[in-house]
Amino acid sequence: MDRREFIKLAGTLAGGAVVGPALLNGCSTAPPPPGSGEVKTTPTICDICFWKCAALVHTEDGRPWKVTGHPEDLHSGGRLCTRGTGGLGAYLDRDRLKRPLLRVDKGGKQRFEPVSWDEALGFIAQRMQAIAEKHGPDRMALFSHGASGAHFRHLLRAYGCESFAEASFAQCRGPREVAFYLTFGETLGGQDRTDMAHSRCIVLLGYHLGENLHNAQVQTFAQAMRNGATIITVDPRFSVAASKSTHWLAIKPGTDLALLLTWINVIISEGLYDKSYVQQHTQGFEQLAAHVRTHTPEWAYLETGIDPNRIYTTAREMAKAAPATLVHPGRHVSWYGDDTQRERAIAILNALLGSWGCKGGFYNPETVALPKYPLPPYPKPASTWEAAHAGRYPMAYTGVTNALIEHSIGPDAHYRAWIVSGTNLPLSVPGIGKSLQQAADSLDLIVAVDIIPSEVTGYADVILPECTYLERYDDLRNAPERRPSLALRMPAFEPKYDSKPGWWICRELGLRLGLKKYFPWKDYTEVLDWQLKQVGSSLQEMQRLGVKNFPRQTPLYLVEGQGIEYPTLSGKIELYSTELKELGFDPLPRYTAPVRAPAGHLRLIYGRAPAHTFGRTSNNPMLFELMPENILWVHPLVAAEQGLKSGDYVRLKNQDGVTSLPIRVRVTERIRPDSVFMAHGFGHTSRNLRLTYGVGANDASLLTHIKTDPIMGATGMRSNFVTLGKMEA
Amino acid sequence: MTRYVMVIDTLTCIGCGDCVIACKTENKVPAGLNRDWVVEETQGRYPNLSTEFRSERCNHCAHATCVTACPTGASHYWRDSNIVLVDPNLCTGCKACIAGCPYNARLIMHPQGYIDKCTFCVHRVERGLDPACVSTCPTHCMYFGVLDEPNSIVSRLLRTRKYKTLMPETGNDPNVYYLV
Numbered sequence: 001m002d003r004r005e006f007i008k009l010a011g012t013l014a015g016g017a018v019v020g021p022a023l024l025n026g027c028s029t030a031p032p033p034p035g036s037g038e039v040k041t042t043p044t045i046c047d048i049c050f051w052k053c054a055a056l057v058h059t060e061d062g063r064p065w066k067v068t069g070h071p072e073d074l075h076s077g078g079r080l081c082t083r084g085t086g087g088l089g090a091y092l093d094r095d096r097l098k099r100p101l102l103r104v105d106k107g108g109k110q111r112f113e114p115v116s117w118d119e120a121l122g123f124i125a126q127r128m129q130a131i132a133e134k135h136g137p138d139r140m141a142l143f144s145h146g147a148s149g150a151h152f153r154h155l156l157r158a159y160g161c162e163s164f165a166e167a168s169f170a171q172c173r174g175p176r177e178v179a180f181y182l183t184f185g186e187t188l189g190g191q192d193r194t195d196m197a198h199s200r201c202i203v204l205l206g207y208h209l210g211e212n213l214h215n216a217q218v219q220t221f222a223q224a225m226r227n228g229a230t231i232i233t234v235d236p237r238f239s240v241a242a243s244k245s246t247h248w249l250a251i252k253p254g255t256d257l258a259l260l261l262t263w264i265n266v267i268i269s270e271g272l273y274d275k276s277y278v279q280q281h282t283q284g285f286e287q288l289a290a291h292v293r294t295h296t297p298e299w300a301y302l303e304t305g306i307d308p309n310r311i312y313t314t315a316r317e318m319a320k321a322a323p324a325t326l327v328h329p330g331r332h333v334s335w336y337g338d339d340t341q342r343e344r345a346i347a348i349l350n351a352l353l354g355s356w357g358c359k360g361g362f363y364n365p366e367t368v369a370l371p372k373y374p375l376p377p378y379p380k381p382a383s384t385w386e387a388a389h390a391g392r393y394p395m396a397y398t399g400v401t402n403a404l405i406e407h408s409i410g411p412d413a414h415y416r417a418w419i420v421s422g423t424n425l426p427l428s429v430p431g432i433g434k435s436l437q438q439a440a441d442s443l444d445l446i447v448a449v450d451i452i453p454s455e456v457t458g459y460a461d462v463i464l465p466e467c468t469y470l471e472r473y474d475d476l477r478n479a480p481e482r483r484p485s486l487a488l489r490m491p492a493f494e495p496k497y498d499s500k501p502g503w504w505i506c507r508e509l510g511l512r513l514g515l516k517k518y519f520p521w522k523d524y525t526e527v528l529d530w531q532l533k534q535v536g537s538s539l540q541e542m543q544r545l546g547v548k549n550f551p552r553q554t555p556l557y558l559v560e561g562q563g564i565e566y567p568t569l570s571g572k573i574e575l576y577s578t579e580l581k582e583l584g585f586d587p588l589p590r591y592t593a594p595v596r597a598p599a600g601h602l603r604l605i606y607g608r609a610p611a612h613t614f615g616r617t618s619n620n621p622m623l624f625e626l627m628p629e630n631i632l633w634v635h636p637l638v639a640a641e642q643g644l645k646s647g648d649y650v651r652l653k654n655q656d657g658v659t660s661l662p663i664r665v666r667v668t669e670r671i672r673p674d675s676v677f678m679a680h681g682f683g684h685t686s687r688n689l690r691l692t693y694g695v696g697a698n699d700a701s702l703l704t705h706i707k708t709d710p711i712m713g714a715t716g717m718r719s720n721f722v723t724l725g726k727m728e729a
Numbered sequence: 730m731t732r733y734v735m736v737i738d739t740l741t742c743i744g745c746g747d748c749v750i751a752c753k754t755e756n757k758v759p760a761g762l763n764r765d766w767v768v769e770e771t772q773g774r775y776p777n778l779s780t781e782f783r784s785e786r787c788n789h790c791a792h793a794t795c796v797t798a799c800p801t802g803a804s805h806y807w808r809d810s811n812i813v814l815v816d817p818n819l820c821t822g823c824k825a826c827i828a829g830c831p832y833n834a835r836l837i838m839h840p841q842g843y844i845d846k847c848t849f850c851v852h853r854v855e856r857g858l859d860p861a862c863v864s865t866c867p868t869h870c871m872y873f874g875v876l877d878e879p880n881s882i883v884s885r886l887l888r889t890r891k892y893k894t895l896m897p898e899t900g901n902d903p904n905v906y907y908l909v
Contacts, residue, residue, distance in 0.1 A: 030817045031841075033852035034756055066754040068865065081867050082747040085754065210743035215867060222741045222868035238771075240743045243780035250776040610745035622753065625760065626746045635775065669775045 037061035042492035043070065043546025045477050046084040047147055047469035048620075049613040050168065050190065051075060051214045052477050053084055054547045057470060057492035064088050064493065067470075072547040074216065074481050075191065081213040082610050082626065089622035090451065090468045091493065095690050097453055097465035098497035112463065117500065117508070120462050125512035127445040127461075128159065131416045137161050138381040139414060141388075141404045144421040145428075147474040147489070148449065148466060148502030152421050155506040158518035162384040163415065165399030167428040170714050176329040178395045178712045179343030182577045184356055185567030189365065189480050194326055196220035198360040201230040201321035203314075205256050205346070207330035210240035211679075212608045214331065230321060232314050234259060236605060237633070237677050238670035247314050253603050253675055253718065254336055254594025255304040260345035261591055262300035263315045265292040267352055272319035274354030281564065282351055284576020284587075291588040303593065322353035324360025332608070337707025337716035340395070341589040344577065348589070351573045357558035364557065365480030368550055371534045373527045376517050387414055393713035394583050400713035401429050402706075408439040417445035421502070422466070424454035427615040427681065430703035430717050431658075449505065452619055453688035465499040472501035473524045476531060476542075484550040486535070488528070488542040585711055594719070595707075598655055601721035602638065603675040606699040614681035618692040630682040630696040631666045634724070635673040639665070642724055649727040652676075652697060654720050656704045660697035662727050676722065731810040732791065732876040733849055735863070736883045736892070737784055738908040741870040744769055744782030748862035748871065752786075755850065755861035762837045764847040765862060781909075784862065784871065787847040788832060788895065788903030789813050798829030803843070807851055811904050814851065817843040831899040849873070876904075 041056040046067070053076035058065040067087045069076035080087070100120035101112035115123075131139060137160030142152050145166055153164055169177075177187040196202060197220040209221050225231065225244055233245040234256060242248040251259060267273050268289050278285055297308035318325045327349045333339050347356075355361025385399030388407040393400055405425075408415040418439075425436055440446060440459040448460035457463045466472075470492045477487040495501070503524040510519045521527055529539035537548055558564070565571045569578045581587040597603055611627035612618055632652070634644060644650065649662040661683045671677050683698025707716035744767045752758065752765050765786035772779050791811045796804045803819035804826050806812065815826075820843035827844070839845040850860035854873075858864065863871040874881035883906075886892075890908045897903065 031757070035852060065757075066751075066861075079865050079867050079869075080747075082745045082750055085747055085750040085865055088754065210745070210868075213745055213867065218743070218745075218867045219869070222743075222870065225741050226869075238775070238778045238780065240780070240782075243778070244740070244743075248776065248778075610743070610747075621760065622750060626749060668771065669773065669778055670771060670780065672775070 034065070035060060039065070043488050043490060043543070044469060044492060045147070045474070045487050045489040046080060046087055047489075048083040048087050048090065048617060049214070050146060051216070052190075052479055052487075053080055053215050054477065054487040055080055055084060055087070056546065059492065064091065070487070070547050072545075072549060073487065074483060074485055074549070075479070076215050077219050079215070079219070081215050081218065083213065083613055083617060083623060084215070086617075086620060086622035086626070087470065089620035089624075090617070091470045091496065093452060093619055093621060095453065095619055095688055096451055096497065097457070097463060097499065099465060100498070101463040103461045117498070120464060121505075121508050121512055124445065124447055124462055125509060127417065128513060131444055132160070135416050136382050138163065138383045140417045140419065141165065141385075141399070141408065141415045142419045142421065143167075143401060143404070143423040143425060146422045147469065148421050150475050151502040151506040152419055152449070154518070155510055155515070156419070157378040158510060158515045159513060160379045160381050162381045163388065163399055163404060164385060165401040165404045167401055167423055169396070169398050170400040170402060170712075171334055171428060171430070171717075172332050174396070174712055175333045175339035175709060175714045176343040176346075178397075179340050180329065180347050182340075182395070182579055183344060183347035183351065183568070183574050188329055191365065191479050191481060192217060192329075193362050193365045193480065194220070194328060195360055195363045196326060197223040199224050199229050199321075199324050199326045200227075200360055201232070201318050201325040203232045203234070203318060203325070203327040204241050205234045205260075205328070205330060206335070207328050208235065208237075208239040208241055208607050210244070211610055212331060213610045230317050232317070236672045236675050247310065249304075249306050249310060249314070250672060252303070252305040253605065253672070257338065257342045257345055257589060257591045258295070258300050258303040259306065259311065260342065260349060261292050261295040261589065262297055262311055263318070264288070264345065264349055264352065265295045266297065266312055266315035267319055267349070268292065270316070272316065273352040274322055277323070277354035278352060281566070281573045282575050283570050283572040284574060287576045288348065288588060295591075303591075318353060321360075323355045323358035325353045325355055326350070326361050327353070327355070334709070334714035335716050335718040336594060337709050337714075337719070338592060339709050339714050339716060340711040341586065345589040348575050351575060356573065359557050363482060364554060365482065366484045366552055366554060367478050367480050368484040368486055368535055370476065370478050370486065370531055373530055375520070383414075389713065393709075393711065395712040401425070402432070402708075402715055403713060405429070405432060405435055405439055409435060409442050411442065413442050415443065417443055417447075419447045419449065420456050420460070421449040422451070422616075424456050424615050426455040427684070427698055427700050430700050430706055430715055433701060449502070451499070453686050454615065455684065455686045458686065464505055465497065466505065467495035467499035467501055471495040471499070473503065473528065474501075476528060482556065483552055485547060486532070486537070486542070486550075487547045490543055580711070583711075597674065597721045601655060601723055603718070604652070604654070604699065604702060604720045604722045605675050605677045605718065606680045607677065609679035609681075612679070612681050615684060616681070618681050618684060618695075619689040621691060624691045628691075628695060629664060630679040632663045632697070633668050633671040633677040634665050635671050636667050636669060637673045638676075639667040642726065644724065644726060650724040651727065652702060652722040653725060654702040654704060654722050658702055658704055659725075660702055661694060663697035676724070730791075731808070732904065733789065733810055733812055733854065734874065734876045734883050734904045734906060735849070735860070736872040736886050736906045736908060738870040738872075739781050739783055740908060741868045742782040742784060743868055745867065747865050747867055748784045751861045751865035752847070756848070758845070759840050762839070762845070764837070764845065783907060785895070786862075786905065787813060788901065788905045789847075789849055791902035791904065792900060794829040794831060794899075794901060795826035798825040800825060812849050812851055812854075813846070814848055815844050815846060817841065820844050831896055831901055
């Protein structure tokens with residue numbers, strides 16, 4: 001018998017329920033049709049996630065109406081995703097930070113008091129001066145995520161500091177960037193350079209595209225589906241992408257590298273690889289062939305649980321569609337502590353299929369040659385983020401969040417102060433509950449810059465309310481794309497409350513720190529206008545256009561027969577990594593079996609939901625309504641054994657005894673019986689986030705078993721296990 | 730009669746809910762209410778599964794029971810078409826239309842005291858635009874057009890693809906089609 005699970009996903013609050021006053025007489029007047037008033041549009045760049053879609057903000061009779069994709073924009077194709085469409089919610093959120101707050105001690109009790117900007121900034125500048133004098137300006141760290149980070153990096157570089165970390169590196173994309181850099185000499189970059197619209201075969205490993213809503217990724221993936229591309233999804237969960245796939249390989253968690261090495265072996269041993277591409281562009285083929293020889297589908301079956309015939313079939317299908325086969329590097333890939341090596345196997349597989357630089361694989365992105373605003377050179381900092389790595393993670397090209405936090409603990413800690421901009425450390429960095437408190441106890445200064453009172457603001461000495469992307473200018477968007485393109489973010493509204501743009505905060509701090517020569521302008525529009533005039537445009541033109549696309553200067557794809565020197569050590573695509581060899585790491589990816597679950601435990605898998613960008617949006621009233629809480633996916637066998645049904649609430653307890661807030665159970669066939677799944681970004685403990693406070697569970701708090709990637713410091717977060725404790729009604 | 734239809738490709742729909750938010754902002758739908766929603770339907774047993782996502786709304790039926798059931802004439806057809814609208818000036822909030830709708834009470838009470846529902850974004854259709862949900866869908870899985878025009882995208886899709894409607898047995902003649 002088939003089981004049918006029927007769920008109303010979105011719009012759960014309506015559900016045909018009759019709410020509101022039922023008036024007896026028809027006494028209402030018809031509202032005017034939307035858009036019949038005076039409509040104005042202002043260009044912006046969405047900041048609800050980090051894909052940076054260009055958009056238009058519509059107001060009607062001066063009131064906020066809607067945000068839509070910019071029709072000329074390649075990032076969005078004129079269509080925003082769920083979160084971007086709900087972007088106004090960030091502006092309208094009544095829980096936003098409203099004025100600067102300073103931690104004060106009143107009769108032995110600490111609390112935040114509203115202060116003027118002058119007082120807040122004066123306090124910060126004074127502390128920063130003192131730190132610079134006593135320890136040196138390099139002893140500060142910046143955690144940032146999003147457009148404002150650029151302003152703070154500029155301020156700190158001018159001050160003499162270069163210890164920067166973003167969760168988007170060690171907790172997210174870092175391993176794939178490093179792996180592709182090692183293999184092809186180039187990173188993938190924020191916009192992925194995948195050519196899915198032309199792919200004839202797409203392979204997704206644990207990449208739940210569709211639940212992950214990076215805009216152009218989803219659009220081109222849908223285009224591939226319409227084109228009839230073969231889609232192969234490897235996931236312990238029947239993800240949305242899996243439900244769209246030709247082949248769903250319900251892999252045993254943690255064994256992806258075994259499957260990848262086996263695919264490589266089949267493709268080599270059956271002679272299915274692109275021989276001329278491999279010969280012309282790569283080095284290390286012989287070593288690779290020897291290395292993977294023992295990885296047969298029959299061997300892989302024991303590791304991965306995937307039927308050997310399906311491994312053969314999928315490998316052959318990949319080869320058949322090559323070079324228009326994209327083995328997708330994924331986005332959030334810090335899973336098991338050997339993530340760079342797994343991503344290396346993905347890069348190698350793409351190289352064997354000849355898809356790097358080819359139509360349907362990876363295109364060559366281009367940016368506009370946009371000059372930087374002329375400023376004096378920065379002082380050379382006495383130390384950088386590398387100090388925190390202490391010789392570890394040689395391939396990291398930016399700070400590893402956890403390492404910087406570690407080096408902020410204790411009386412002799414390297415770091416004396418933090419600026420935390422739009423990065424909610426307790427929800428985004430795994431298992432740092434205790435170390436965050438220890439760092440807060442040790443540091444001389446923590447400045448939190450945010451839009452909402454996220455948990456991290458509770459650790460700050462000073463909280464600075466930044467205005468939302470809809471109320472400010474930021475740097476021009478000049479992201480690598482199919483066509484070079486510039487986009488402008490400009491304010492659609494005046495900043496609400498007493499919030500301020502990041503550029504203003506940094507300039508004011510800069511002036512107070514005696515760094516005026518780095519802030520010679522009064523308003524950021526001067527910087528933007530100067531830059532735009534260097535490329536034949538102007539701020540005035542961009543305020544009108546929003547997006548300006550430029551002609552390409554180089555070919556989009558590899559030109560047949562044209563020799564290329566790749567920016568790797570050998571000048572070739574490195575199947576065998578000479579760089580890793582020199583650093584003492586495996587030059588070819590080596591599989592190690594994953595950590596087994598302790599008895600009675602389920603593997604905790606987490607991921608994204610299309611309605612939210614992690615905890616950044618869980619209090620956005622529009623998106624909250626669409627998805628108010630995260631839900632725990634539990635297989636029916638597990639549910640039966642534990643007496644759970646859909647709608648019950650459970651607390652999760654991990655292998656180290658950490659317990660979560662209650663989370664609602666969804667009994668579903670869409671998850672393996674050895675795992676549970678939840679969306680990331682819930683379980684807020686900040687009472688000032690009134691909508692989302694105490695709702696759902698925070699996966700990051702349960703991730704106390706971290707396997708760190710020795711190559712670049714990524715925190716492997718998929719080696720945590722939980723038991724379920726039912727909440728009595 | 731001009732027959733406006735919406736065609737939704739369930740093979741590419743990812744159930745992201747963008748259509749829901751787009752409708753809410755475009756039409757200024759009050760907090761807590763929706764004119765459209767997404768349904769997920771999973772069949773089978775692990776690992777032999779299929780999941781269908783469907784964006785649902787008023788079906789703008791050619792034989793709409795809500796129009797027949799309405800005692801005041803508030804529920805009516807827009808011009809000479811199948812687009813079902815509610816005139817707030819005539820609606821008394823009696824809910825006869827809710828009872829009459831076979832699609833399981835999919836109309837909602839506006840706080841102003843009248844029944845509110847999907848209008849196929851008639852204010853946009855009048856200006857030659859697609860409804861807000863169709864024009865925002867990031868997978869391009871939604872299409873809108875006139876069925877009487879043989880070359881419209883919707884006519885071509887319904888000629889060439891397998892499709893279904895919801896509860897056709899009611900005789901309501903619904904106009905939201907799902908490609909399967």
